[in-house]
Amino acid sequence: MKKITRRSFLETGAAAAATTIAARAILPRGWYAFAQAEASGYFEREFGITEAMCRKVLARALAKGGDFADLFFEHTISNFLILEDGKVNRAACAVALGVGIRTVKGDQVGYGFTQELGEKAMLAAASTAAMIADASSNNPAKEFVPLKTKNYYPVKTLFSSVPLESKLPLVQSVNDKCFALSPLVIKVNVVFHDQQKRILVVTSDGVKAEDLQPRSYIASTVVAEKNGRRERSGWNFGGRREFSYYTPALAEKLAKTSVDRTLILFDAIQPPAGEMPVVLGPGVTGVLLHEAIGHGMEADFNRKKISTYCTMIGKKVAEPFVTIIDDGTVPNLTGSINFDDEGTPGQKTVLVDKGILTSYLHDKISARFYGVKPTGNGRRESYQHYVIPRMRNTYMLAGDAAAEDIIKAAGKGIYVQDVANGQVKIGEGDFAFYVSQGRQIENGKLGAPIKDVNIMGNGPKMLSNIIMLANDFEFHEGGAGACGKGGQAAPVGFGQPSCLVKSMTVGGVKG
Amino acid sequence: MKQELYDLAERAIKIAKSAGADDCRVSIGGERFVEISYRDRKPENIKEASTKGLQVEIFVNKRYSSQSTSDLRPESLKTFIENAVALTKLLAEDPFRTLPDPKYYQGRSTIDLKQYDPDYEKVTPENRHSFVKAIEESCLARGGDKVISVTAGCYDSHSEQLLMTSNGFDGYEEASVFYGGAEMTAKDEGDRRPAEYSFAVALSRKALPRPEDIGADAAARALSLLGAKKIRTETLPIIIENRVVSRFGGGFMQAMFGRSIQQKQSFLADKKGQKVASDALTLIDDPFIPGGLGSRTFDGEGMAAKKRVMIDAGVMKDFYVDWYYSRKLGWEPTTGSPSNLIIPPGKRSVKEIMRDLGRGILITGFIGGNSNSTTGDTSIGITGQLFEKGEPVHPVSEMNIADNHLKIWQRLAEAANDPYEYSQQRFPSLVFTDVVVSGI
Numbered sequence: 001m002k003k004i005t006r007r008s009f010l011e012t013g014a015a016a017a018a019t020t021i022a023a024r025a026i027l028p029r030g031w032y033a034f035a036q037a038e039a040s041g042y043f044e045r046e047f048g049i050t051e052a053m054c055r056k057v058l059a060r061a062l063a064k065g066g067d068f069a070d071l072f073f074e075h076t077i078s079n080f081l082i083l084e085d086g087k088v089n090r091a092a093c094a095v096a097l098g099v100g101i102r103t104v105k106g107d108q109v110g111y112g113f114t115q116e117l118g119e120k121a122m123l124a125a126a127s128t129a130a131m132i133a134d135a136s137s138n139n140p141a142k143e144f145v146p147l148k149t150k151n152y153y154p155v156k157t158l159f160s161s162v163p164l165e166s167k168l169p170l171v172q173s174v175n176d177k178c179f180a181l182s183p184l185v186i187k188v189n190v191v192f193h194d195q196q197k198r199i200l201v202v203t204s205d206g207v208k209a210e211d212l213q214p215r216s217y218i219a220s221t222v223v224a225e226k227n228g229r230r231e232r233s234g235w236n237f238g239g240r241r242e243f244s245y246y247t248p249a250l251a252e253k254l255a256k257t258s259v260d261r262t263l264i265l266f267d268a269i270q271p272p273a274g275e276m277p278v279v280l281g282p283g284v285t286g287v288l289l290h291e292a293i294g295h296g297m298e299a300d301f302n303r304k305k306i307s308t309y310c311t312m313i314g315k316k317v318a319e320p321f322v323t324i325i326d327d328g329t330v331p332n333l334t335g336s337i338n339f340d341d342e343g344t345p346g347q348k349t350v351l352v353d354k355g356i357l358t359s360y361l362h363d364k365i366s367a368r369f370y371g372v373k374p375t376g377n378g379r380r381e382s383y384q385h386y387v388i389p390r391m392r393n394t395y396m397l398a399g400d401a402a403a404e405d406i407i408k409a410a411g412k413g414i415y416v417q418d419v420a421n422g423q424v425k426i427g428e429g430d431f432a433f434y435v436s437q438g439r440q441i442e443n444g445k446l447g448a449p450i451k452d453v454n455i456m457g458n459g460p461k462m463l464s465n466i467i468m469l470a471n472d473f474e475f476h477e478g479g480a481g482a483c484g485k486g487g488q489a490a491p492v493g494f495g496q497p498s499c500l501v502k503s504m505t506v507g508g509v510k511g
Numbered sequence: 512m513k514q515e516l517y518d519l520a521e522r523a524i525k526i527a528k529s530a531g532a533d534d535c536r537v538s539i540g541g542e543r544f545v546e547i548s549y550r551d552r553k554p555e556n557i558k559e560a561s562t563k564g565l566q567v568e569i570f571v572n573k574r575y576s577s578q579s580t581s582d583l584r585p586e587s588l589k590t591f592i593e594n595a596v597a598l599t600k601l602l603a604e605d606p607f608r609t610l611p612d613p614k615y616y617q618g619r620s621t622i623d624l625k626q627y628d629p630d631y632e633k634v635t636p637e638n639r640h641s642f643v644k645a646i647e648e649s650c651l652a653r654g655g656d657k658v659i660s661v662t663a664g665c666y667d668s669h670s671e672q673l674l675m676t677s678n679g680f681d682g683y684e685e686a687s688v689f690y691g692g693a694e695m696t697a698k699d700e701g702d703r704r705p706a707e708y709s710f711a712v713a714l715s716r717k718a719l720p721r722p723e724d725i726g727a728d729a730a731a732r733a734l735s736l737l738g739a740k741k742i743r744t745e746t747l748p749i750i751i752e753n754r755v756v757s758r759f760g761g762g763f764m765q766a767m768f769g770r771s772i773q774q775k776q777s778f779l780a781d782k783k784g785q786k787v788a789s790d791a792l793t794l795i796d797d798p799f800i801p802g803g804l805g806s807r808t809f810d811g812e813g814m815a816a817k818k819r820v821m822i823d824a825g826v827m828k829d830f831y832v833d834w835y836y837s838r839k840l841g842w843e844p845t846t847g848s849p850s851n852l853i854i855p856p857g858k859r860s861v862k863e864i865m866r867d868l869g870r871g872i873l874i875t876g877f878i879g880g881n882s883n884s885t886t887g888d889t890s891i892g893i894t895g896q897l898f899e900k901g902e903p904v905h906p907v908s909e910m911n912i913a914d915n916h917l918k919i920w921q922r923l924a925e926a927a928n929d930p931y932e933y934s935q936q937r938f939p940s941l942v943f944t945d946v947v948v949s950g951i
Contacts, residue, residue: 084774085839087603087604087605088602088603089574089575089602089603089604089605089608090575090576090577090602090605091575091576091577091598091599091602092576092577092578092579093576093577093578093579093595094578094579094580095579095580095581095582095591096581097580097581097582098581107550107555108553108554108555108556109555109556109557110556110557110558111556111557111558111559111560112558112559112560113560114560114561115562115563115581115582125560128557128558128559128560131557132554132557164598164601165601168601168602168603186775187774187775187776189774223774223775223776223885225775230775230885230886231885231886232776232883232884232885232886270888270890270913273744273911273913273947273949274744274949274950274951275950275951291879304550304659304660304696305659305660305696305704306659306660306696306704306706307704308702308703308704309702310704311702312702384560384562386556386558420881421879421881422879423878423879423880423892424878425705425706425878425894426706427659427696427697427703427704427705427706428699428703428704428705428706428736428739428908429702429703430878430892430894430908430909431878431879432878432879432880432891432892432911433879434879434880434881434890436881451883451888452881452883452886452888452889452890452913453890453913454879454880454881454890454891454892454911454913455911456878456879456892456909456910456911457909458909460702505741505909505910505911505949505950505951506911506949507880507890507891507892507910507911507912507913507949508890508913508947508949509913509914509947
């Protein structure tokens with residue numbers, strides 16, 4: 001559903017991204033100078049949220065019945081440092097604080113939220129959520145048992161403890177290295193983003209789960225000019241990473257990747273149009289899986305029978321060498337979660353097992369509908385949103401071919417190296433992804449660079465058209481990507497080996 | 512709440528100034544909204560809340576940062592702003608960062624833009640539920656036995672926004688928004704389940720169509736996609752339907768911003784006064800349409816809104832240049848953001864144009880795709896109808912168009928007579944000739 005919001009003053013002038021510089025070294029006091037990295041007890045310590053208060057609010061949320069209710073407390077600090085025209089001359093910070101209260105009855109959801117964490121405001125939001133039900137009241141659990149999970153992104157040093165003086169040279173160095181690498185470089189933009197998100201989930205069935213989710217990335221954009229022609233490209237690194245990840249070597253690698261990828265575009269063309277074999281390089285091309293199968297396997301679309309995959313569980317959808325996984329447990333990857341936003345532990349879900357479609361991605365609502373356990377895919381953008389099934393890190397396991405043999409087998413077609421974005425129509429299964437960088441394949445060899453071309457396919461058709469997989473699996477180590485669904489953004493990750501798809505429609509320029 | 516917003520803004524400015532800021536700009540927004548959706552003839556989601564947020568932009572020692580928070584408790588806010596000022600001082604100097612010269616605040620129009628519908632107060636929960644039910648019922652009825660799923664919904668909000676600067680500007684806006692929409696998924700051959708949506712959005716309740724029309728339109732659109740297939744790659748005329756023109760045109764617009772130009776990421780940077788499109792393209796930025804979704808008397812920096820011709824019969828006339836990039840470029844500022852965008856409608860309907868063109872594709876949706884603002888190259892997936900002899904033959908899917916914005920707009924042949932109402936971008940359907948449509 002489309003929702004239009006009016007222009008907001010809050011968007012003023014924020015061209016790229018916006019946010020902070022909450023450096024603990026300079027911020028020894030105040031409510032957002034965190035004393036310690038441990039997640040446990042944060043909301044009670046900082047905001048006085050007690051179990052007794054939670055029970056009272058949950059009781060209000062279930063005042064008219066309902067299957068269950070939950071509370072989602074969030075306190076997120078996001079910072080951006082932005083370099084333009086050679087200097088780190090802009091910073092932005094955003095603080096989000098609030099609680100979302102949800103009442104669930106079957107597949108019906110009542111939702112209220114408040115930015116004030118006082119009892120009165122929370123009870124009012126709970127009354128809103130309760131409206132979805134219309135029977136007699138239920139009681140929440142008498143005790144809340146803390147959820148113990150593994151930690152896939154332990155935080156030793158909070159971003160709020162990293163002084164601005166440490167971040168500034170990192171950002172500056174990427175700029176300086178880019179200019180040093182080529183005299184053709186005329187503009188460089190660098191953004192460093194860090195975020196620490198504290199969450200507390202309390203459910204009426206007695207679970208209490210607290211987490212600290214770090215997220216960060218460094219991204220650079222390079223514009224180069226050659227003989228009057230300009231090209232632009234860039235790269236990013238990140239994930240659920242601490243500041244120690246951002247070493248001088250990484251800055252060097254970022255600069256080199258960004259400049260190389262820009263300069264190659266001076267030789268690039270938009271390829272010919274039509275159906276042809278497509279080879280996807282390793283890593284970021286996993287966006288293909290995200291669009292071609294991932295969204296279609298989100299269980300809300302399937303229980304409503306609006307996904308093309310809704311009748312395919314247990315059926316063969318791909319060759320036996322194809323296994324596709326959605327996984328919240330990959331250390332430090334962007335889409336990893338210790339537990340999801342309704343308190344289900346992080347886990348690994350096999351979507352396609354040796355060619356057979358095995359499981360949808362569930363939240364609690366769809367798990368109840370299908371009579372299965374939730375898979376830990378219940379996610380939300382913030383306390384202002386209710387949970388829906390979402391992907392985490394989606395990837396395909398490696399095959400055993402050599403990458404060059406796959407290119408050879410393609411004969412004539414295109415090689416996709418980098419993908420900027422994608423979209424899917426889940427009912428038809430038709431998807432598209434935008435190739436920002438690649439090569440033509442001619443006579444089984446890589447040829448001229450290509451760019452700016454959209455590729456179209458159909459999910460189930462594409463899966464059955466995967467005919468070779470290489471042994472060069474890679475996770476995409478970028479952190480800037482987010483997936484949008486129902487107006488909510490969620491950080492997700494990708495991974496893939498090189499892979500040959502027999503045929504897809506390439507949206508090129510010549511007939 | 513108006514006075515409360517003013518008090519808060521004044522307090523924020525005072526804190527920033529006492530902490531050493533040379534200048535600052537504060538914007539505060541508050542909103543109350545209700546959102547309801549129905550599926551299977553019962554409420555699927557009900558959501559209701561109030562939000563408030565404050566953003567403060569700090570200018571200190573020729574340095575700049577912007578900070579936003581939803582925690583407006585007096586002590587928190589004080590600490591937040593004081594810390595922000597301290598941290599801003601550590602950034603690199605940027606002499607171009609200042610508040611606008613107050614002369615650009617002058618001459619603000621006093622027109623009544625009719626952004627707040629007094630009827631908003633009268634909307635009851637029953638009104639909302641019956642409105643959504645009516646959308647759902649008409650969609651189910653029109654969809655008939657092809658319906659797999661229908662979701663209908665409404666949203667309404669009452670919002671207030673205040674912008675205040677330390678160099679003498681303040682501007683307050685109050686607005687209501689009403690939205691109704693539906694999405695239907697239909698049964699097709701095999702495992703294909705095409706879905707389409709319809710919606711309407713307006714600032715006054717009376718400006719919305721009948722709910723029955725929204726539901727029926729969603730169903731008709733979903734049904735029109737049944738039996739879609741791709742055709743062979745071919746050069747054809749295309750018509751882009753009014754409501755999706757903005758998605759394609761967005762690739763062109765990206766290059767019209769001061770930042771793109773100054774950062775050398777604009778294919779339009781040196782095109783002022785030059786022909787960048789055919790005579791058929793005139794683009795007007797008009798902030799003064801009563802009830803317009805993008806109407807305003809001042810922009811996000813407080814500069815007085817003006818009506819502007821951006822493109823005149825294909826000639827590039829103006830760009831979106833905010834105060835900061837105007838200083839970097841050494842140009843006059845215009846505004847950093849579009850208001851309502853108008854492409855003057857033509858005389859003929861889409862149907863008449865289709866009859867005239869004979870064979871072509873009516874594009875009703877885009878998928879994936881992107882556009883490179885530095886070079887103008889673009890490539891995007893399409894869905895729509897293949898038509899021959901002016902009549903729809905079958906829907907198309909899994910197809911794509913690719914071109915360059917500096918070339919394709921030169922082949923804009925005509926604008927239809929159907930400007931789209933439910934968007935800030937009131938574009939009519941547009942006809943382009945000789946477009947490579949790739950398929951098989």
